[in-house]
Amino acid sequence: MEITKRELFDFKERKFPERVCFEPIGIINSSFKSLKGIPIQSKMSTTPGEIEIFEKYKPGLKDLSGFSHIFCLYFFDMVKLPVPLQSKPFLDDEIRGVFSIRTPFRPNPIGLSILKIKDINENTISVRNLDILDGTPVLDIKPYISKIDNFETKRDGWIEGKIRNKVS
Numbered sequence: 001m002e003i004t005k006r007e008l009f010d011f012k013e014r015k016f017p018e019r020v021c022f023e024p025i026g027i028i029n030s031s032f033k034s035l036k037g038i039p040i041q042s043k044m045s046t047t048p049g050e051i052e053i054f055e056k057y058k059p060g061l062k063d064l065s066g067f068s069h070i071f072c073l074y075f076f077d078m079v080k081l082p083v084p085l086q087s088k089p090f091l092d093d094e095i096r097g098v099f100s101i102r103t104p105f106r107p108n109p110i111g112l113s114i115l116k117i118k119d120i121n122e123n124t125i126s127v128r129n130l131d132i133l134d135g136t137p138v139l140d141i142k143p144y145i146s147k148i149d150n151f152e153t154k155r156d157g158w159i160e161g162k163i164r165n166k167v168s
Contacts, residue, residue: 024137025060026053026123028074032133035078040090041102042113042129049130051115051138058123065120069144070127075137076109083107091162100157111136114144 030049032038039045051072053061064070088094089101098106115127125141156163 022075022139024054024075024139025057025141026051026138028052028130028132028134028136028138030130030132030134030136032130035133038133039131042115042131045129045131047130048118048126048128049132051125051127051141053123053125053138053141055123061120061123061125064125064141064143065117067117067143067145069114069116070125071140071142071144071149072111072113072115072127072132072138073140073142074111074113074132075139076104076106076111077137078133079105079109081107081109083109089159091159094158096158110139 028049029052031047039047083098083105085098085107086095087098087101087103087105089096089103104111111132113129113131115129118126118128120126
């Protein structure tokens with residue numbers, strides 16, 4: 001299926017959605033077969049793996065090979081809702097608000113990883129820096145653009161001075 005038409009609803013007809021539903025575009029193939037031992041962030045991983053893009057979305061891979069990294073958005077499909085809105089993060093002993101930590105236990109359990117592209121063959125993206133469980137549904141991928149996506153920051157909140165490599 002080729003999508004050639006891009007349309008928006010008229011602004012006056014816009015309604016706030018009661019539910020937002022997504023259809024996976026692919027699946028993660030990784031060596032992580034259990035929740036134990038997964039790096040807590042993609043930058044702390046050197047693990048290779050693959051993103052298999054479903055056939056109907058394969059045309060969307062055109063020109064992606066020109067980028068070195070991608071944002072991968074995925075669904076934490078093993079999380080049971082509802083979740084607590086405060087939790088203890090891996091790198092701290094204090095209870096924090098869910099929106100100030102990177103836990104998979106979120107009101108909308110969506111994950112985000114920055115992955116290095118090794119190769120793209122047909123509908124398979126070979127990646128490195130994987131921190132995602134095998135069989136995880138992929139919601140979207142977007143190119144990482146260093147001149148746009150890299151911000152210099154002055155504040156890192158409660159995590160300042162606590163960052164270290166760690167696995168789940």
